[in-house]
Each structure stands twice: as C-alpha cells, then as structure tokens.
Amino acid sequence: MSNPESSLSTPFPPEQSGAVPDPDTALAIRGLAKRFGEKIAVNGISLDVPAGSFYGLVGPNGAGKTTAMSMATGLLRPDHGQVWIHGTDVWSEPLTAKRRMGVLADGVRLFDRLTGEQLVTYSGLLRGLDRDTVAERTADLLRVMDLTGDAGKLVVDYSAGMTKKVALASAMIHAPKVLVLDEPFEAVDPVSAANIRDILAQFVESGGTVIVSSHVMDLVQRMCDHVAIIAQGNLLAAGTVDEVRDGQSLEDRFVDLVGGRSTGEGLSWLRT
Amino acid sequence: MVAHLIRMKLAITVNGWKKSTGQLVLAILLMAYLAFVLVMLGVGASFMPELETDARGTILTLVGAVAVLGWIIVPVFFTGVDLTLDPANFATFGVPSRQLVLGLAMAGLATIPGAATLIGFLLSTLAWRDQAGPMLLAVPTTILGAVFCICISYAVTGLLAGITGQRRIREIMSIVAFIPLMLAGVIFAGIVESVEAALEQLPGLAAIIAWTPLGSFTGAPWALAEGRPLEAMAQAVLCLVWVAGALWLWQLAVNRSYAQVRGSGPASSKTKTGLGLLGVFPGTPAGAIAARSLIYWLKDPRYSASLVVLPLLLVLFWFLGYQSGEYVMILLMGPITGFMLGYSISADISYDGSAFAQHVTAGVSGRDDRVGRTGSLLAWGIPVTLLFTVATVWMAAQWWLLPGLIGVGIGALLTGAGVSALVSARFIYPVPPPGASPFATPEGGGMRMMLISLGAMVVVGALCLPGLILYVVALATGTMLLMWITLVVGLGLGVFLLWLGIRLGAKWFDRSQAETYQSVLAATG
Numbered sequence: 001m002s003n004p005e006s007s008l009s010t011p012f013p014p015e016q017s018g019a020v021p022d023p024d025t026a027l028a029i030r031g032l033a034k035r036f037g038e039k040i041a042v043n044g045i046s047l048d049v050p051a052g053s054f055y056g057l058v059g060p061n062g063a064g065k066t067t068a069m070s071m072a073t074g075l076l077r078p079d080h081g082q083v084w085i086h087g088t089d090v091w092s093e094p095l096t097a098k099r100r101m102g103v104l105a106d107g108v109r110l111f112d113r114l115t116g117e118q119l120v121t122y123s124g125l126l127r128g129l130d131r132d133t134v135a136e137r138t139a140d141l142l143r144v145m146d147l148t149g150d151a152g153k154l155v156v157d158y159s160a161g162m163t164k165k166v167a168l169a170s171a172m173i174h175a176p177k178v179l180v181l182d183e184p185f186e187a188v189d190p191v192s193a194a195n196i197r198d199i200l201a202q203f204v205e206s207g208g209t210v211i212v213s214s215h216v217m218d219l220v221q222r223m224c225d226h227v228a229i230i231a232q233g234n235l236l237a238a239g240t241v242d243e244v245r246d247g248q249s250l251e252d253r254f255v256d257l258v259g260g261r262s263t264g265e266g267l268s269w270l271r272t
Numbered sequence: 273m274v275a276h277l278i279r280m281k282l283a284i285t286v287n288g289w290k291k292s293t294g295q296l297v298l299a300i301l302l303m304a305y306l307a308f309v310l311v312m313l314g315v316g317a318s319f320m321p322e323l324e325t326d327a328r329g330t331i332l333t334l335v336g337a338v339a340v341l342g343w344i345i346v347p348v349f350f351t352g353v354d355l356t357l358d359p360a361n362f363a364t365f366g367v368p369s370r371q372l373v374l375g376l377a378m379a380g381l382a383t384i385p386g387a388a389t390l391i392g393f394l395l396s397t398l399a400w401r402d403q404a405g406p407m408l409l410a411v412p413t414t415i416l417g418a419v420f421c422i423c424i425s426y427a428v429t430g431l432l433a434g435i436t437g438q439r440r441i442r443e444i445m446s447i448v449a450f451i452p453l454m455l456a457g458v459i460f461a462g463i464v465e466s467v468e469a470a471l472e473q474l475p476g477l478a479a480i481i482a483w484t485p486l487g488s489f490t491g492a493p494w495a496l497a498e499g500r501p502l503e504a505m506a507q508a509v510l511c512l513v514w515v516a517g518a519l520w521l522w523q524l525a526v527n528r529s530y531a532q533v534r535g536s537g538p539a540s541s542k543t544k545t546g547l548g549l550l551g552v553f554p555g556t557p558a559g560a561i562a563a564r565s566l567i568y569w570l571k572d573p574r575y576s577a578s579l580v581v582l583p584l585l586l587v588l589f590w591f592l593g594y595q596s597g598e599y600v601m602i603l604l605m606g607p608i609t610g611f612m613l614g615y616s617i618s619a620d621i622s623y624d625g626s627a628f629a630q631h632v633t634a635g636v637s638g639r640d641d642r643v644g645r646t647g648s649l650l651a652w653g654i655p656v657t658l659l660f661t662v663a664t665v666w667m668a669a670q671w672w673l674l675p676g677l678i679g680v681g682i683g684a685l686l687t688g689a690g691v692s693a694l695v696s697a698r699f700i701y702p703v704p705p706p707g708a709s710p711f712a713t714p715e716g717g718g719m720r721m722m723l724i725s726l727g728a729m730v731v732v733g734a735l736c737l738p739g740l741i742l743y744v745v746a747l748a749t750g751t752m753l754l755m756w757i758t759l760v761v762g763l764g765l766g767v768f769l770l771w772l773g774i775r776l777g778a779k780w781f782d783r784s785q786a787e788t789y790q791s792v793l794a795a796t797g
Binding site for chain 2: 111
C-alpha cells in the first residue's frame with residue numbers, strides 16, 4: 001500500500017486552534033475525534049467541504065462515516081475537535097448551524113404513524129416555516145419525489161425506498177444551504193435514485209452543498225465532484241474526485257488505499 | 273440440529289447477561305424466585321399423600337391446567353418473548369420444518385421457564401409417592417405435559433402471528449385481549465355466588481378437565497389412583513394425542529411463516545388526504561409537536577395501552593359501589609385519572625425512539641418541545657379528568673365535594689405533566705419499540721426503568737400532598753370553604769409546577785439534546 005499523503009496535496013490548512021474558518025467553506029471539520037469505550041471510531045479528522053460542491057464520503061463498513069456525520073450534524077457530541085457550517089460552530093451555536101443544514105440520518109426511524117404528507121409538513125413546521133410556505137413546498141417535494149399518489153398513506157406502510165424519499169423531502173423543506181445525507185440511495189429504486197440525483201445536482205448548481213456518504217464507488221465517481229476516503233476512523237484521502245483517483249477508477253484507488261483485498265485464494269471447495 | 277439450537281439458545285441467554293449487569297441480576301432474581309416456588313411445590317406435593325385421593329387429584333389437575341393455560345395465554349400478550357428462535361429466522365437455512373420444530377421444542381425446554389415447568393411437573397409426581405402405580409404413570413405423563421406446554425405455546429403464537437400479521441389488527445388485539453384479563457375478578461365474582469358453592473364444583477370440574485389437553489397430563493395418575501385403570505390408560509393415550517396435535521399445529525405455523533418469508537410484500541393500507549390534526553393546531557413548532565403527539569395518542573397503541581386501566585377502574589369502582597350501595601371508592605376516579613394522565617408522558621422521548629433525531633437535527637428548542645408535548649396531553653387530559661370527576665360526583669350524589677375533587681384531580685394532572693416535562697427531557701428508558709405489543713417487556717428494561725418511573729411517581733405524589741391534605745381536612749370537618757381553598761391551592765400549585773417543569777425541562781433539553789438522542793438510540797435502536 002502506498003502512502004496516501006505523499007500523492008495528494010493536503011486538502012486543508014494545518015490545524016489552528018480557535019481560528020474560525022472562512023464562511024464560504026460549507027463544512028469545516030478540525031481534529032474531530034470520538035471514542036466508544038476501547039474503540040476509536042473517529043481518529044482526529046480534519047476536512048474542508050467548499051460551498052457549492054457535491055462531496056462524497058466513502059469508506060468500508062464501520063469506517064466511522066456515520067459517526068463523523070452524526071458529530072457534524074449535532075446528533076453526537078465529539079470528544080475532540082470542532083465543526084463549522086458556513087462559519088457557525090455546530091456545537092456552540094447549534095440553532096443557527098442547524099437552520100443551515102438538512103440532515104438525512106441513516107437507519108433512524110421516522111415518525112411513521114404520520115402520513116407522508118403529514119411527515120413532510122411536520123418537518124417544515126418544526127423548522128418554524130409558516131403554514132403557506134410549508135404547504136407549497138410539501139406539495140412540490142412530494143411531486144418531485146414521486147410520492148404524490150401515496151401522500152395519504154402512513155409512512156409505516158411505505159417501502160424502504162419510499163421511506164428514504166420522504167425522509168429526504170423532510171430534510172429539504174427548509175431550503176438548507178448544506179445537505180448532509182447518510183446513505184441516501186440505499187434501497188432506492190434506479191428511477192427514483194436518478195430523480196433524486198437530478199434534484200441534488202440542481203441544488204448544487206444553484207449554490208447549495210451536498211455531502212453524501214455511500215459505499216457505491218461508481219455512483220460517487222459519477223455524481224460527486226469531491227470525495228473523501230475514510231477507513232478505521234482516519235481520513236486517507238480528500239480532494240476533487242480526479243485528484244483522489246489519480247488516473248485509476250475510484251474503486252481501484254479506494255481498494256488500494258483501504259487495503260484488505262484477499263488474494264483470490266480461499267474457498268477452494270466452492271466449485272461445482 | 274437439535275444440539276445446535278439448544279446451544280444457540282443458551283449462548284443468546286448468556287450473552288444477554290454479559291451485556292448488562294441489570295439483566296443478569298434480574299435473571300438471578302427470577303431463578304431464585306422460581307427455585308423457591310419449585311421447592312415449595314416439591315414440599316407441598318410430598319405432603320399431599322396426607323390428603324384424600326379425590327382432593328389430591330383435583331388440586332393436581334387444576335394446577336396443571338393453570339400451568340398449561342399460562343403457557344398458551346402469556347406469550348400472546350408478550351409477543352417478542354422468544355423472537356430469537358422465531359421460525360421465520362430459519363427460513364433461509366432450508367431446515368426441514370419437522371426437524372426445526374423438534375429442535376425448537378428441546379431448546380424451549382432449555383430456557384428458564386421451560387426448565388422450571390419441566391421440573392415443576394416432575395415434582396408434582398411426588399404427590400403419588402405412596403402409590404407405585406400412579407407415580408410410575410405420572411412420570412411420563414408429566415414430562416409429556418411440559419413438552420406440550422412448549423409446543424402449544426409456540427403453535428399458538430405462531431398461528432396468531434399469521435392472523436395478526438396486519439399491523440392494525442395486531443395493535444387493537446393486544447389491547448382488547450387485555451381487558452377481560454383485568455376484569456376477570458369482577459366477572460368471576462359476578463358469576464359465582466358463594467365460595468363454598470364454587471369449591472363443591474371443583475372435583476367435578478377437574479374430572480372433566482382431565483379429559484382435555486389442560487388436564488390429562490396430571491389427571492391420568494389420578495384416575496389410576498381412584499382404581500379406574502381403563503380411564504387412566506385412555507387419558508395417558510390422550511396425552512400422546514395432545515402432544516402430537518400441538519406438534520402438528522406448530523409445524524403448520526412454521527410452514528406458514530416460511531411461506532410468508534418467501535412471499536412477503538408491503539401490506540396495502542387505506543389512504544387518507546389532508547393534514548388531519550396537523551392542520552388544526554397552530555402552525556408553529558410547538559403546535560406541530562402537539563398535533564403529532566395527539567396523533568400518536570390515537571394511533572400508537574403504546575400510548576393508549578397505558579390508559580386502558582382507567583375505564584376498567586371505573587367499572588371496578590362502580591361494581592364495588594353497586595354491591596355495597598355506597599359509592600365512595602368511585603370518588604377516587606378523578607384524582608387517579610389526573611395522576612395517571614399527568615404521569616403518562618414521562619417516557620415521551622423514549623417512545624419516539626430514534627425518530628427523535630428529527631427534533632435534534634431540526635434544532636427544536638426545549639421550550640417548543642416541552643410545551644408541545646404537554647400541550648397535547650392537557651388539550652384532552654383536562655376535559656377527560658373534569659368529565660370523570662363530575663360523572664363520579666354525580667354517581668355518588670355528593671356535589672359539595674366537587675370543588676375539592678377538581679382541585680386535587682386537575683392539580684395532580686398539572687403536577688404530573690410538569691414532572692414529566694422535566695423527567696422526559698433527559699431520562700430515557702427502554703420501552704417497547706413502535707409496532708411491538710404495548711405489553712411486551714423491552715429488552716434490558718428492568719431496574720433502571722422501574723427506579724426512574726417509581727421515583728417520578730413518588731415525586732408527583734409528594735407534590736400533590738398539599739391539595740390532598742386540604743381536601744381530607746375539608747372532608748373530615750365538612751367545611752365548604754376549605755373545599756374552595758383546595759380548588760384554588762390545587763390549581764395554583766399545579767400551574768406553578770407545570771410552568772417550573774417546562775422551564776427546567778426546556779433548559780435541560782437544550783443543554784443535552786445530543787446526549788438524550790444517544791440514550792434513545794442505545795435504549796431503543
């Protein structure tokens with residue numbers, strides 16, 4: 001395995017304590033760390049996500065993606081480090097920072113005894129939007145997510161893909177500047193996924209920032225303009241997709257960096 | 273296969289203990305309790321040869337019947353008792369259902385309740401230790417009895433799971449089925465005129481039960497001891513028939529659940545349009561939270577289940593009044609209602625489960641969260657408490673008590689809501705996950721949950737004391753003025769404590785949102 005740092009420019013300035021990063025940086029992370037008992041889940045990550053970028057966060061299962069995203073979105077208090085959303089510290093000014101963020105957390109329940117329409121409306125009202133705006137945006141969101149026909153169904157009876165879409169709609173209703181989406185395409189059918197990708201691409205074009213985690217490299221390579229690779233709680237590489245993949249496919253580069261490929265020996269009995 | 277399943281069951285149990293000391297302590301307590309019961313059973317059974325054959329047989333048959341009935345009924349309410357060995361989990365392994373059933377039955381005997389049942393049945397044979405024949409017959413029939421308990425219990429839950437696969441039906445059933453159980457005492461008292469008459473009926477009843485799956489296992493030795501060998505043989509054969517029948521039913525259930533795994537699709541449900549209550553409440557964060565809470569009160573059985581006891585108490589108190597002609601107990605209804613309703617939202621965030629993430633990421637302020645949740649409760653809790661108070665005062669025809677009772681009842685409601693607003697902001701304990709039976713015991717609940725809820729109850733009770741004491745004094749001295757003072761003090765104190773609870777709860781909520789969320793995640797997943 002080659003040393004990842006040598007082939008890449010350092011994607012963020014050296015850590016300076018107390019310095020508030022440029023507000024143009026959509027998401028700035030400095031020295032973020034979290035330990036659960038013996039296990040270090042996130043081991044001092046620093047990262048800058050420029051405004052208007054479509055940023056992919058990739059890593060093997062258990063790499064610390066979800067932990068890092070939880071700390072960036074105010075769901076999990078970090079042991080060390082700081083997080084800023086457009087220059088606002090998430091942990092010292094949570095209300096301002098959260099207003100700028102739309103979050104899709106992976107694997108959490110929704111208030112699924114509400115109908116799809118009620119859930120999106122609920123999200124809008126929670127964010128303090130007025131009723132008319134909420135109604136208008138809810139209708140729009142349900143339409144683009146192709147959920148209008150199922151708007152009156154309870155979310156508990158939705159399929160996995162529909163649940164993902166309605167959660168995404170709930171995360172977008174307050175028109176955030178930054179969308180932080182943990183595994184947004186999991187269990188979503190190809191057509192809906194393509195629609196969601198279009199929506200996100202439009203959002204980025206209009207100046208918004210999208211951060212997605214995924215372990216589908218191909219998808220990240222096609223969709224994102226920036227990417228960061230995390231494994232075992234460490235940031236292995238970060239930068240534009242072209243910088244990171246360095247001429248290879250993102251998947252090959254990822255396997256290079258992360259390691260752990262077995263040599264093809266193995267299940268000798270698995271023959272027919 | 274059988275050995276694998278038993279080993280897996282034991283491994284799951286032991287791992288559960290390793291994970292949490294509380295569970296281990298609870299398991300030890302349970303085992304100690306069961307050991308105590310079994311020892312008492314053994315001692316009791318070994319003294320039974322002192323009794324007449326008739327009495328012995330009656331007692332053994334009825335106790336056996338209760339044990340079998342317990343195995344049939346209890347798992348229906350506590351769904352999720354043994355989900356780790358749910359046949360559906362094995363569907364993908366392609367184990368033949370006959371082998372699987374056999375393995376699960378043996379694994380079932382290896383659980384604490386299974387083993388206790390087996391030992392208990394075997395100990396009951398000591399009752400025949402003075403007669404070789406019945407004792408020898410009792411050993412195989414009681415073993416069959418224990419096996420039957422396991423099999424029929426799995427069969428019933430399995431088949432019910434098939435019928436109750438639809439969410440709504442299952443939810444309603446789990447509450448409705450609970451009601452007759454709670455009213456059993458009243459119904460029983462109503463049917464049986466006197467205890468003596470009932471006791472005279474018992475031997476005859478037991479003799480009939482001995483021919484059913486409930487009684488054959490302990491009834492067969494009785495018949496032999498009475499000197500009716502043919503009857504005894506017939507009942508022993510019936511034991512085999514019952515076990516075979518239970519196995520067959522169980523296999524049917526397993527086959528069905530296999531088929532369901534293969535062809536599981538999303539259930540269709542009715543759609544409705546519009547925002548419902550979300551459109552009625554104010555269009556603010558607190559209003560939305562209140563509307564959502566109220567929707568959950570209506571749609572989530574875990575909420576309504578906590579209140580099913582209220583109408584039952586009303587019936588019970590009315591029944592007591594009807595019997596004695598004095599409607600005194602029923603006057604407690606108003607205060608009890610207020611107390612229980614106020615306390616009922618003390619686990620509100622726990623009930624949200626990880627859906628609470630939406631409040632955290634939206635940056636909901638503690639004030640909005642607290643006001644919304646308590647507001648939705650008070651919106652219907654105050655009218656209901658008032659209704660119960662006025663209705664019971666009317667039944668008892670004691671109108672002069674009304675101001676005092678309202679002061680105590682509404683005061684308890686407001687105080688309870690205030691304490692809940694504080695407690696639920698940070699203390700999270702395991703509750704049944706959304707969609708599970710509301711009476712299911714959540715994994716790893718135990719001590720912590722009991723301590724917190726008990727503590728909160730004691731605090732609410734203590735804070736209600738001023739109003740309560742005033743009321744009792746007013747009642748004892750018959751002073752109307754004191755009744756009015758009770759009303760003012762109860763309401764005033766309630767409003768103050770509610771305000772204080774919301775204020776402090778909001779602060780607590782704001783300071784530790786992330787920690788609260790992580791506790792919810794850990795408790796409910």
